[in-house]
Amino acid sequence: MDIKEYISNFTNHPVLFVGTGISLRYLKNSFTWDSLLEKISYIVYQNEEVYLDIKARCTKIGGGFDYPRIASILENAFDDKLKKERHGEFSFINDSYYQHIKEGNPISRFKLFLAHLFSDLTIKNSKKEELDLLKQLSNNISSIITTNYDRLLETISNFNPLVSNDILLTNPYGSLYKIHGCILKPEKIVITAEDYEKSKYQNELIKAQLLSLFIHNPIIFLGYGIQDENVNGILKTVFNYVGDNQEMIKRIRNNFLLVEYEEDSENTIVSDYDLKIDGVTIQIKKLKTDNYSSLYKALIEAKYPISAMDVKKVQSIMYDIVKKTTTKADNNVKEVVIVDSKEQIKNSDRILVITYGNRDTVNTIKQTIFKERVIRTHLSADDFIANYFEILDNKDIETIKVIDNITISSHQYFPIYGFLGVYNKLKNKVKIKKIQQDILNKFMASENKKKVVKFPQYNDIKDIYSDPNIATSFKHPCVMWNVWNDNIGLDNLEKYLRDYPNEDKKDSKYRRLVSLYDLKKYGSK
Known part of the structure; x- marks a missing residue:
C-alpha cells in the first residue's frame, strides 16, 4: 500500500513519536547516544581507547551496551575535571553551574554541557526544503512525543513543550511531550542510570496518561531504529493493555507506522513488519525509505472526519475565552451549533457547542472542532x-x-x-x-x-x-x-x-x- 493511501485511512489525527534520527537528519550538529558519550569521554581523557574500555565494562548480558551506566561514569568524570579546572576551556560551564547553585537549583556540570551541545540548531542546507514540509504538519497532527533534548521541534511547530511533571494531566492536543527532558531545563534531562531510576515511577504515570493517545490515534515513529527500546517499550505497554481483544489489536497494529531510514531509497510502499518483543511477535506497519517528503506531503494533504475527542482541543482555550469576554462588548456573539451526523462524527456522541465571545473567538472554535476553514477577513x-x-x-x-x-x-x-x-x-x-x-x-x-x-x-x-x-x-x-x-x-x-x-x-x-x-x-x- 502506498503511503498516501495508507494515511488516507486514518480516522484521527496522528501522533508523531520523534527520535534522534530526525535531529541527525536536519541539524548540522547532532549526536547519537554513542557519539555523544564518546565525545564527552574524549574531552575528559583525551584518549579514544578509554571510551572503549568504559563500554567494555558496561556490556549487557544479552548484547549491546548499557548507555545509562556509561553516562553515569562520564558524568562523574566530567564534573571532576571541570571542578579541578575552574578557569579552563569550559569556564563558562562552571560559571553557569555556580549561578545555578546560588539560585538553589543543584545541577551537574555534565548536564549543563549537554544543554550547551544541543543548543546549536543550524540546519543542513540540503534539508531545508524537506524541513519546510515538516513545519506544515502542525495543523494535521494531534501531538508530538520525543526523547530528544534539543529544541528543533519547538522551532518548527507551534506546539506547547512539556517536560517532566508538566506532562501529567495536560490536554494532549497541540502538546510537545519531551519525555527525556529539554535543554531549557537541563536538570530534568534523563540520561544516566540514576536519572532513569528516579524517573521510573513518573514514566509509568506518563505512559498511563498517553495510553489513550496510543490506542485511539495513529502513531508514526520517526528517527528510531527497528529495535529501539523506546519503540519497544511503547508497543509493549499498549499491547499488554489491550490483552486478547483481537478487534482492538487489529486496529492498533494498523495504526502503528515505523519509518525506517534507508539511504537513497525513494520507496513509498508501506509493508507489514513482525517485531519481536520479549519473545512475543507484534505486527505493525513499516515504511523503509529516504523519501521523507512523500510522507510529509501525505500527512499535509490528509482529511479527517470529526471525532468527539476533538472537543478536548477546545478545553485549553475555553477558560481564556470566558475570562476575556465581557457582556458590555458590542461585538460579542452567542452561537449554538448542534452536530448530529454519525457519518461526520464517527461515534454515537451528540456534540453541543456553545460559544460566547467576539466573532474571531467563535470562528476559532468552529474551526478547531469542525475543521472548518474559517477565513478571517478582518485581521489587523x-x-x-x-x-x-x-x-x-x-x-x-x-x-x-x-x-x-x-x-x-x-x-x-x-x-x-x-x-x-x-x-x-x-x-x-x-x-x-x-x-x-x-x-x-x-x-x-x-x-x-x-x-x-x-x-x-x-x-x-x-x-x-x-x-x-x-x-x-x-x-x-x-x-x-x-x-x-x-x-x-x-x-x-x-x-x-x-x-x-x-x-x-x-x-x-x-x-x-x-x-x-x-x-x-x-x-x-
Whole structure:
C-alpha cells in the first residue's frame, strides 16, 4: 500500500513519536547516544581507547551496551575535571553551574554541557526544503512525543513543550511531550542510570496518561531504529493493555507506522513488519525509505472526519475565552451549533457547542472542532506580525490574502516580503514594500547619527543584552544596527524573534525587528 493511501485511512489525527534520527537528519550538529558519550569521554581523557574500555565494562548480558551506566561514569568524570579546572576551556560551564547553585537549583556540570551541545540548531542546507514540509504538519497532527533534548521541534511547530511533571494531566492536543527532558531545563534531562531510576515511577504515570493517545490515534515513529527500546517499550505497554481483544489489536497494529531510514531509497510502499518483543511477535506497519517528503506531503494533504475527542482541543482555550469576554462588548456573539451526523462524527456522541465571545473567538472554535476553514477577513496588522512565523511556516495563502483589506500607514512597520514569497498577487504590494524600505532606512539613518555607531560589533543578540556597558535604551538600536550591517546573522535573529514572549509582540521593538528580518531575509528575492 502506498503511503498516501495508507494515511488516507486514518480516522484521527496522528501522533508523531520523534527520535534522534530526525535531529541527525536536519541539524548540522547532532549526536547519537554513542557519539555523544564518546565525545564527552574524549574531552575528559583525551584518549579514544578509554571510551572503549568504559563500554567494555558496561556490556549487557544479552548484547549491546548499557548507555545509562556509561553516562553515569562520564558524568562523574566530567564534573571532576571541570571542578579541578575552574578557569579552563569550559569556564563558562562552571560559571553557569555556580549561578545555578546560588539560585538553589543543584545541577551537574555534565548536564549543563549537554544543554550547551544541543543548543546549536543550524540546519543542513540540503534539508531545508524537506524541513519546510515538516513545519506544515502542525495543523494535521494531534501531538508530538520525543526523547530528544534539543529544541528543533519547538522551532518548527507551534506546539506547547512539556517536560517532566508538566506532562501529567495536560490536554494532549497541540502538546510537545519531551519525555527525556529539554535543554531549557537541563536538570530534568534523563540520561544516566540514576536519572532513569528516579524517573521510573513518573514514566509509568506518563505512559498511563498517553495510553489513550496510543490506542485511539495513529502513531508514526520517526528517527528510531527497528529495535529501539523506546519503540519497544511503547508497543509493549499498549499491547499488554489491550490483552486478547483481537478487534482492538487489529486496529492498533494498523495504526502503528515505523519509518525506517534507508539511504537513497525513494520507496513509498508501506509493508507489514513482525517485531519481536520479549519473545512475543507484534505486527505493525513499516515504511523503509529516504523519501521523507512523500510522507510529509501525505500527512499535509490528509482529511479527517470529526471525532468527539476533538472537543478536548477546545478545553485549553475555553477558560481564556470566558475570562476575556465581557457582556458590555458590542461585538460579542452567542452561537449554538448542534452536530448530529454519525457519518461526520464517527461515534454515537451528540456534540453541543456553545460559544460566547467576539466573532474571531467563535470562528476559532468552529474551526478547531469542525475543521472548518474559517477565513478571517478582518485581521489587523498586529495579528500578522504576532503570527508572522506561523503564517509563513504553514504557507497560509488564504490568510495572506486578507492583507489587501488592511491599510498600512507610512509610519507603520509591516513584514510584507515574506508574505509575498508565499502569495505574490497582493494589490498593495508595491506601496507596502516602499513603506517598509523607507521606514527602515529612516530609522537606521537616524541611529547612525547617534552613539550606536561607536559600539563594537556583535554577532549574537544575547551578548548585547548581557553587556552591562550598553545602556538599556541603546540595546535595541544596537541590535538593529548590527543586523542591518550583517554582523548578527539572520538565524540568530530568527531564534530571538521566535522565542519572543507572545504578550510583548505588539511592542514597537518587536515589530521593527520582524520587519528588518523580513527585509533582509526576503527583500532581495
